[in-house]
Amino acid sequence: MDTRASDGIDLRHHGDVDAVDGLLDFAVNVRGDGPPDWLAARLAAALPTLGRYPSAAAELAARQQVADRHGRHPDEVLLLSGGAEGFAMLPRLRSRLAALIHPSFTEPEWALRQAAVPVHRVVLPPPYRLDPAAVPAAADLVVLGNPTNPTSVLHPAADVLAMRREGRILVVDEAFGDAVPGEPESLAGRSLPDVLVLRSLTKTFALAGLRCGYVLGPPDLLARLQVGRAHWPLGSLQLEAIRACSEPAAVAWAEREAETIACERAAMVELLAAAGVPVVGPARAPFLLLRVPDADLVRKKLQEKGIAVRRCDTFPGLDPNHVRVAVRAAEPARVLVTALREVLA
Structure with missing residues (x-):
């Protein structure tokens, strides 16, 4: 089934397609591998x-x-x-x-x-x-x-x-x-x-x-x-x-998780800024929109390094110079930013 609009945008491309098994997943906005x-x-x-x-x-x-x-x-x-x-x-x-x-x-x-x-x-x-x-x-x-x-x-x-x-x-x-x-x-x-x-x-x-x-x-x-x-x-x-x-207990748990996300997001934004990667902001969700040159090539090079990010040319209004990354904890975030530094260099 053709999932493209008349302008060629694939309206049914979602992050799970980018998150190939075995890759460090920054493409899907799900917290963790399974429920608490x-x-x-x-x-x-x-x-x-x-x-x-x-x-x-x-x-x-x-x-x-x-x-x-x-x-x-x-x-x-x-x-x-x-x-x-x-x-x-x-x-x-x-x-x-x-x-x-x-x-x-x-x-x-x-x-x-x-x-x-x-x-x-x-x-x-x-x-x-x-x-x-x-x-x-x-x-x-x-x-x-x-x-x-x-x-x-x-x-x-x-x-x-x-x-x-x-x-x-x-x-x-x-x-x-x-x-x-x-x-x-x-x-x-x-x-x-x-x-x-x-x-x-x-x-x-x-x-x-x-x-x-x-x-x-x-x-x-x-x-x-x-x-x-x-x-x-x-x-x-x-x-x-x-x-x-x-x-109520679950809602309270989710609120604590939201506060954790906010801290992790702030840390990721700081790492990305230090690497010279522009972040669309102010970001408030558990993901970040990054502006990078030739995003398709960047995405493929990251994939070669074992990292999945979400392509963004399937979103109306975004040019081919964007990728989306999920907010993650400190260690995987450092892995992503290090890889981005190498790819963009």
């Missing part, structure tokens, strides 16, 4: 339930826990098989014109284009700050990431909300929202009639292989999103994981 021990134990304890179909009671319990986590009502929660499933549902909103804020995660645009929904790209110039006035007045659906992948920009909530209009639905992808200490610009706790907030649990909790997420929003919009959805859309382990990751 406490979460792994929780999921292991749920294995005996796999002989039964997922129950309505388990689904409600997970929704209730997510609702409690964000100060919402359970009817404002729709559980997802990974945040990306929420993007696949967007065509059900029957938009007449969808505005996609770029550079950003390309899966929403792919899903909308596949459903023949007219798409308008709002491409932000560096330093990629949000301009609500750039959105066409005719757009009845607006999609953006916050913090944004791959720029690592965190938009002020006031600027995001400034895009609201009569007859328009605003979709905010907060897949990395829990990786920002205190979640200062999040809309997850705001009950608004025209705003949908997507959350992923696969990044911070290292559950990429289990596919866990949810969307928060008014019940009428959530009902439209799931028209025609299959029965039992999530398995028992997914329901248990969503519930576990939304409990």
Whole structure:
């Protein structure tokens, strides 16, 4: 299947394609190789339930826990098989014109284009700050990431909300929202009639292989999103994981992890600056956008040195002189920067 837009951009190229087995992985924004021990134990304890179909009671319990986590009502929660499933549902909103804020995660645009929904790209110039006035007045659906992948920009909530209009639905992808200490610009706790907030649990909790997420929003919009959805859309382990990751102890754990990410990111930025590698900033997400000359060649040379980074020419609005790197601990970060020094020399 051809996954390219008419301008040749591959909308379905994601970091997992760059992260070849055996390479030091800076291409995928997942923390660690698997969930923390406490979460792994929780999921292991749920294995005996796999002989039964997922129950309505388990689904409600997970929704209730997510609702409690964000100060919402359970009817404002729709559980997802990974945040990306929420993007696949967007065509059900029957938009007449969808505005996609770029550079950003390309899966929403792919899903909308596949459903023949007219798409308008709002491409932000560096330093990629949000301009609500750039959105066409005719757009009845607006999609953006916050913090944004791959720029690592965190938009002020006031600027995001400034895009609201009569007859328009605003979709905010907060897949990395829990990786920002205190979640200062999040809309997850705001009950608004025209705003949908997507959350992923696969990044911070290292559950990429289990596919866990949810969307928060008014019940009428959530009902439209799931028209025609299959029965039992999530398995028992997914329901248990969503519930576990939304409990107070897990939220506190994620906050500590977010603070660790912030420290590691600051250290990486300092190392990269010393190596003469420009970093788009201020970065607030668990990844950094780097500007390097001839990024494709740099990426291939890093791969030869055993390091995977994310190519960025597949993001609308970015030229071929960018790569994205995940925030990692001190030792792998030093390995990356040393390799970059050698490659750029």
